[in-house]
Amino acid sequence: MRAFVCVKVGPTRKGVRYSRSRGVIDSTEAEREVSLADRFAVQLAKSLGPERLTAVSWAPEEDEALLKQMVALGADDVLRIATPLTEEAAHDPLVVAWGLAEAIRPHSPDVVVLGAASIEHGRGAVGPMLAEYLDLPCVTQVRSASRTDEGVRLECREGDFLVTIEAPTPLVITALPEGVTLKKPSMLHLARAAKAEVQTVEVEACSPVLRPRSFHTTEARRRLRERIEGRDVAETARLLLSRLRDRRVLG
Amino acid sequence: MDFTLPEEVEMVRRMVRDFVKDRLQPLADQVEEEDKIPDDVLQEMKELGFFGLPFPEEYGGVGVGELGYVVALEALGGANSAYGNLIGAHTGIATMSIYLGGTEEQKRKYLPELCSGEKIAAFALTEPNAGSDAAAIETTAVRKGDKYILNGNKIWITNGDIADVVIVYAVTDKSLGARGGVTAFIVEKGFPGFSVGKIDEKMGLRGSHTAELIFEDCEVPAENVLGEVGMGFLIAMKALDVGRIGLAGGAVGGAQWLLEQCIEWANQRVQFGKPIAHQQAIQWMLADMATEIHAARLMTYHAAWKLDQGQRVSREAAMVKLFASEMANRVADMAVQIHGGIGYMKEHFIERAYRDTRILRIYEGTSEIQRLVIARDLLKAGK
Numbered sequence: 001m002r003a004f005v006c007v008k009v010g011p012t013r014k015g016v017r018y019s020r021s022r023g024v025i026d027s028t029e030a031e032r033e034v035s036l037a038d039r040f041a042v043q044l045a046k047s048l049g050p051e052r053l054t055a056v057s058w059a060p061e062e063d064e065a066l067l068k069q070m071v072a073l074g075a076d077d078v079l080r081i082a083t084p085l086t087e088e089a090a091h092d093p094l095v096v097a098w099g100l101a102e103a104i105r106p107h108s109p110d111v112v113v114l115g116a117a118s119i120e121h122g123r124g125a126v127g128p129m130l131a132e133y134l135d136l137p138c139v140t141q142v143r144s145a146s147r148t149d150e151g152v153r154l155e156c157r158e159g160d161f162l163v164t165i166e167a168p169t170p171l172v173i174t175a176l177p178e179g180v181t182l183k184k185p186s187m188l189h190l191a192r193a194a195k196a197e198v199q200t201v202e203v204e205a206c207s208p209v210l211r212p213r214s215f216h217t218t219e220a221r222r223r224l225r226e227r228i229e230g231r232d233v234a235e236t237a238r239l240l241l242s243r244l245r246d247r248r249v250l251g
Numbered sequence: 252m253d254f255t256l257p258e259e260v261e262m263v264r265r266m267v268r269d270f271v272k273d274r275l276q277p278l279a280d281q282v283e284e285e286d287k288i289p290d291d292v293l294q295e296m297k298e299l300g301f302f303g304l305p306f307p308e309e310y311g312g313v314g315v316g317e318l319g320y321v322v323a324l325e326a327l328g329g330a331n332s333a334y335g336n337l338i339g340a341h342t343g344i345a346t347m348s349i350y351l352g353g354t355e356e357q358k359r360k361y362l363p364e365l366c367s368g369e370k371i372a373a374f375a376l377t378e379p380n381a382g383s384d385a386a387a388i389e390t391t392a393v394r395k396g397d398k399y400i401l402n403g404n405k406i407w408i409t410n411g412d413i414a415d416v417v418i419v420y421a422v423t424d425k426s427l428g429a430r431g432g433v434t435a436f437i438v439e440k441g442f443p444g445f446s447v448g449k450i451d452e453k454m455g456l457r458g459s460h461t462a463e464l465i466f467e468d469c470e471v472p473a474e475n476v477l478g479e480v481g482m483g484f485l486i487a488m489k490a491l492d493v494g495r496i497g498l499a500g501g502a503v504g505g506a507q508w509l510l511e512q513c514i515e516w517a518n519q520r521v522q523f524g525k526p527i528a529h530q531q532a533i534q535w536m537l538a539d540m541a542t543e544i545h546a547a548r549l550m551t552y553h554a555a556w557k558l559d560q561g562q563r564v565s566r567e568a569a570m571v572k573l574f575a576s577e578m579a580n581r582v583a584d585m586a587v588q589i590h591g592g593i594g595y596m597k598e599h600f601i602e603r604a605y606r607d608t609r610i611l612r613i614y615e616g617t618s619e620i621q622r623l624v625i626a627r628d629l630l631k632a633g634k
Contacts, residue, residue, distance in 0.1 A: 184266070184270070185266070186299050186300045186313075187266060187300035187301070187323070188300045193262070194262055
């Protein structure tokens with residue numbers, strides 16, 4: 001399995017200040033970090049036992065040291081998208097998704113994992129957009145994942161419910177850090193990670209005002225959504241329960 | 252000159268700082284009340300690599316050198332002193348004794364388990380009649396066949412009650428004195444004749460235990476002589492040189508944390524209609540604290556860097572231990588002063604920090620002994 005995990009380096013909440021004089025939220029003095037959601041995404045991707053896991057990020061060179069920490073968390077290598085982003089573009093999920101897709105596509109990934117909260121402040125938009133660009137199905141709000149013979153088994157949050165989905169690969173997953181303990185890397189792993197090399201890739205810059213022309217549903221994605229129909233309500237309910245048991249949603 | 256910390260050291264610093272904030276600080280009162288580091292925390296610290304920071308990977312260490320070790324201890328400064336004390340005694344002087352003085356076979360045998368924290372180590376030099384005058388130790392070791400028989404008492408030994416491995420310094424030839432007459436031994440828990448005596452009640456440092464160690468015809472295999480017979484005092488002095496730098500790192504970290512608490516307090520405590528931070532008397536204290544901490548930090552990093560370059564650091568180690576420990580005491584004193592009455596109250600962490608800081612000027616060589624070391628080195632070198 002060839003897996004990618006998309007991470008973003010951003011300011012820590014503690015260091016962000018409101019500048020009264022300028023009337024702006026100022027994060028220039030804030031220490032930077034990879035968010036908890038993205039660190040969980042690395043952990044989730046690792047739990048799939050991929051043969052190779054690459055952490056990919058659209059980040060400036062100054063953030064390379066932080067990106068290397070992904071190696072300490074379990075990534076095998078780090079890929080940094082080197083094309084500079086304008087401030088405006090950096091906050092456009094569509095532009096970010098496009099850049100990630102450009103960097104990842106040539107490697108034919110089996111799984112791409114993203115943190116649920118990323119640049120668009122937790123709206124979780126980059127994952128589905130990236131899936132569209134890569135022409136892959138997308139499963140969101142994933143709490144845990146494991147590998148099966150045919151793909152992956154994912155436990156997802158659906159409103160107040162937890163749903164287990166078995167999905168074929170390749171696909172895109174957005175990880176939800178809920179009810180989990182984030183593993184801390186040991187200092188030995190950190191020291192080793194500091195020696196890791198960060199590969200850089202340049203992608204063609206796209207306009208920050210780029211907007212999607214259309215979204216389409218791929219065949220692979222369609223297979224994730226199954227319609228259950230019976231002759232009447234009772235039979236439909238029976239079929240539904242049976243299917244849920246098959247998929248191990250119900251015991 | 253480049254004052255940027257190496258990447259791996261910076262990663263370690265951030266990790267320890269976050270661990271202190273998320274995991275250790277919420278348990279501060281518990282450690283103080285129960286006089287014990289919780290077992291699950293200890294286990295986490297082992298898994299994270301706290302016990303083998305400066306040692307090379309080939310011996311199971313993290314391999315971040317003395318600078319990485321010092322920076323980690325500094326970052327630990329925001330937690331109860333018990334953690335830094337545990338690590339300092341285990342890593343800084345006990346395991347360091349094996350690393351500096353042990354044979355290759357001894358390093359291969361003991362270091363991996365000590366670096367992983369699977370086994371805890373203690374450094375046993377001090378005796379009832381041998382504190383600052385370490386050469387006056389009276390514990391004896393007499394060779395009997397393929398064993399040595401140890402007799403004597405060690406006191407105030409940090410980690411003494413929990414140690415699996417103890418580095419014991421004993422007289423093997425009284426006529427030779429410290430130069431050739433003292434030998435270090437690796438004594439394991441369970442060796443016949445070795446027992447733990449009284450566990451001390453101290454002014455502070457709750458959660459870190461010191462104990463008396465008793466050797467009554469204690470049988471130690473001859474292969475457990477650390478390095479060579481007669482080299483014990485030299486090993487002890489070398490280990491203490493290294494340990495003092497780590498101790499200074501902890502002092503800097505503790506002082507920095509106190510400064511941050513004082514700034515926060517000064518901004519929120521209102522007297523005479525405005526926060527006390529607006530009073531020049533308070534501002535001057537904060538400025539003095541910050542300046543002294545900065546100086547001590549630079550001195551400590553320099554000594555650690557020099558050691559990592561393989562250079563001799565006896566004088567610098569004594570200087571940083573002297574300056575950082577006295578600085579930490581001045582900072583703790585000012586911290587109580589800035590907090591006023593509340594800082595004197597038992598329930599307040601400033602009171603705890605004040606008590607915990609006092610020992611820094613005493614253990615691993617008093618301030619007076621550090622001055623002696625520095626002066627002797629100055630007079631010998633002529634500069």
